[in-house]
Amino acid sequence: PDAVPDTAALSLRFSQFDETDQRLQIINDQKQYSPIVSEYMKRHWGLSESGFGYNVVAVFGSQSTGKSTLLNRLFGTNFDVMNESTGRQQTTKGIWVSKADGSNTLVLDVEGTDGGERFEDQDFERKSALFALAIAEVVIVNIYENNVGLYNGANLGLLKTVLDVNLQLFQRAGSPKTCLHFVIRDFTSQTPLAKLADTLTGYLSKIWSTLSKPAGKENCSIDEFFTFAFTGLPHKIFARDSFESAVTLLRHKFSNPSDPEYAFQPILHKRVPADGFASFANGVWDRISSSKDLDLPTQTQLLAEHRCEEIAKEVFDTLFVNGVKALKGIEAGKVVEDFGNIVNGIVDSCLEKFDVAGSRYQEQVYQRKRSEFRKKMSTNLLTLYTQQLTNISKRSLEIFTSSLAAGIAADTESGNSQFAKHLAEALAKSEAMFREGASAAKLQDAEDWSPEVQHAHFISEVERVAGVKRKEEVEKMMTSVEKLVVGGMKDAVIGKLNEGGSSMWVGILNSFGEAVDFGVLQVQKRGQGFESTGDEIDGYKATIRWQTWTGLLETLNKETTDDLMLGRMKAIFEARFRYDENGVPRLWSLDDPIDTFFQVATDDADKSLNIYAKMDVPLKMIGDYIIEDQRFDPACVVIITSQRLQVIRDRFKKDAGNMFVEAKRSMVITTAK
Ligand code: GDP
Ligand code: MG
Incomplete structure (x- = not known):
């Protein structure tokens, strides 16, 4: 069967x-x-x-x-x-x-x-x-x-x-x-x-x-x-x-x-x-x-499309996906040094592989699919490129910040601020670094790959950091000028206060004026290191004038406390009362007009207190230095208020009274000898 x-x-x-x-x-x-x-x-x-x-x-x-x-x-x-x-x-x-x-x-x-x-x-x-x-x-x-x-x-x-x-x-x-x-x-x-x-x-x-x-x-x-x-x-x-x-x-x-x-x-x-x-x-x-x-030509075209797509997909899924793994770390913020070589290598080898099988198909279709494939890879790599640029931008900003800081540190040692120069140098160095890194990272023939967005962001970050640093450094500069100016003025003012006398205030105001002039000169000179504008320099000047003025008032307040004033009155009183015009201590005899001496000395002491109480110079003279500053309040020029004057006088009267009694007692003793 x-x-x-x-x-x-x-x-x-x-x-x-x-x-x-x-x-x-x-x-x-x-x-x-x-x-x-x-x-x-x-x-x-x-x-x-x-x-x-x-x-x-x-x-x-x-x-x-x-x-x-x-x-x-x-x-x-x-x-x-x-x-x-x-x-x-x-x-x-x-x-x-x-x-x-x-x-x-x-x-x-x-x-x-x-x-x-x-x-x-x-x-x-x-x-x-x-x-x-x-x-x-x-x-x-x-x-x-x-x-x-x-x-x-x-x-x-x-x-x-x-x-x-x-x-x-x-x-x-x-x-x-x-x-x-x-x-x-x-x-x-x-x-x-x-x-x-x-x-x-x-x-x-x-x-x-x-x-x-x-x-x-x-x-x-x-x-x-x-x-x-x-x-x-x-x-x-x-x-x-x-x-x-x-x-x-x-x-x-x-x-x-x-x-x-x-x-x-x-x-x-x-x-x-x-x-x-x-x-x-x-x-x-x-x-x-x-x-x-x-017809067959249509078949051939459909086949070419179908196959070229398949080939591209296969190359993409294997060679491309594997190649891109070499770029990991970029997402974690790392700058991949060889980025450009790697992406160009990936694309070239993928196209090469695509060509082996794809070039056998209808030329036009193959060429079209080839550029589609290239575009797909380029689009895929673009996000990594953007990430790379972000990383480069971050690194360049660090370079900017550190080289600016190094320049500032060198200035601090030399005491001569050249902030603007350091800023320009740091900017040039870090921007060159950004440009270099960005161009090395580029994929050939990828027209839509541009670093401009990240570049603009980088520049705005640099400007932000530069602005903060500049403000800091200008403040430091101002503080150091203020210390210099106010410190020097303070010694002169204390000297004048201790001297006292009718020309005391003119002397003090002259010291103040010299200090202001010196400060204005300083900020003008140092402002050049920052390439400050005329307006900025005017601002510095107004600041230093005001600081010198407040420094003056502070010194005056500190140096005219009740105790210090009392001391000054007592010194004048004693100089008149206990010493003669030759500075020799008086030995009182019963014939001496002790009451008259006492009265004269008390009056002198009191008069000198009045000199201190109020800044006795034309307001215009101060105004020359202060120049229409809103903060300037003429009331401040009252150094010792009338209440305080009363307290000081009472204390002085008591102390002077004691000295008078003591003098009387010594007169009795001298007479008794
Ligand atoms: P197919 O149906 O055309 O594939 O034919 P087969 O190869 O199956 O053969 C069919 C019959 O033809 C078989 O019985 C073969 O033995 C016979 N045959 C094979 N070659 C020849 C040949 O050259 N001349 C003749 N007359 N018969 C052949
Ligand atoms: Mg058969």
Whole structure:
């Protein structure tokens, strides 16, 4: 009993990778396209990386005419052949693919039913033939010698339809040619091969003349789309030896590029890279089976788009994503020193990898997809570039801050502030650093990569820091001038206060005036180190005037306390009362007018207190120095209030009274001697 074909197992073969079988049913009896062609290309046939370095051959012809047998002999494949003893076919209808033994050749075997009258059968034969013509460089047309003369009727009709549809759907100017290689089986040599070839060519020309040609190609010859070859194969059983040697010769033509009649001429190549074959053949089959009106150029373009996108995505997901890992740390704020070299390296190597597979596809599409890919990478790297710029900006700001600080520190040692110069130097140094870092980080040809936003931010940060520092340094400068001015004035003023006398206030005000003049000169001079404006310098001057004035008032207040005033009064009193005009201590005698002396001394002391109580100079003289300052309040020039004057006088009276009593007592004692 014959083995019934296991249809379940066969349908599995169509969709599930089989480790043990090189053959794949690329199109099944349901006219579906296999989902695992790519996998076979890669794992069984090892072709995915071959680029254009592979060929496709297909066979076309009536059922049971020894097609599979021939393919197996020529290419070392193991397509199913009819069981000779039972006449039963082992495989279901469909198109099978396998790889030739020893060469990068894909071999397509068509298993059809015997081209009967049924539409369904003819439909499949026609579609298979179209498929073969569209994807194969060489289509072997398998035909018995004794059928050559009968090549008309149904057979002729089928060929006519196939050539017609092929012409309408797939052929455009510039399409690669396909070779129709007629293999005449059971060839007897009674009619020479050349004669048979002429007959077949005659039929084809006749068919060709009836087909409607593409616009502008109305008179084109069949040779613009096809090349032809003819081989006679003697009977496999009755002329076994001649069959074998003819097969050997034919195998040589298909496998050896140096054969003068090498079958796979470069002009026949469909220019579909191996990694796109599965997808290309799928597209062709879809168009055929749904009879959509689509030509090969459109197919080629769609394929190029699809594949170039796939290739770009794969390169992106692997090479690009891995490459970018070298830039980690950038997010943590680190300046990646080699950033520019790294990103340019990543993009270049990704494009290089993309080019290897992508450049085989339609030039225009490939170029477009290439620039899209570059753009995608550049957009992706842009955020990292921005981060790098932010990091560079931060680092440059640190350099700015530290070199400005170093300049200031040097000034503090030398005592000569050149803030503006240090600022300019620090700015130049740090900005150059920013510019240098930013330009080194750039990706070539990425026009939209610009450092200007970060640069502007950097500059505004520098200005902010500079502003703070400048304010600090100006304040320091002002404080030091104030100390210098007020300190010097204080000693002079204390001296004048201790001297007292009627010209005391004029003296004090002169000291004040000298101090103000000196301070104004100082801030004007030191302001130049800050490149201060005229307005700023006017401000410094007003400040130093006011500070000198408040310094003066403070000194006056401190130096005219009750105790100090009392001391001064007592000193004057004693000088008048206890000493004579020559400074010699008085020895009182009973005749001395002690009351009068006491009165004079008390009056002098009191008068001197009045001098201190009020700044006795024209307000105008002060105003010359203070210049319309809102804070200036003439009331301040009251040094000792009348209440305080009363307190001081009372205390003085008591002390003077005691001294008077003491003097009287000493007079008694002196007299008693
Ligand atoms: P296919 O259906 O076209 O693939 O044909 P097969 O390869 O399965 O072969 C069908 C039958 O033809 C088998 O019984 C083969 O033994 C037989 N056969 C194979 N080669 C030849 C040949 O060169 N001449 C003849 N007359 N029969 C052949
Ligand atoms: Mg077969």
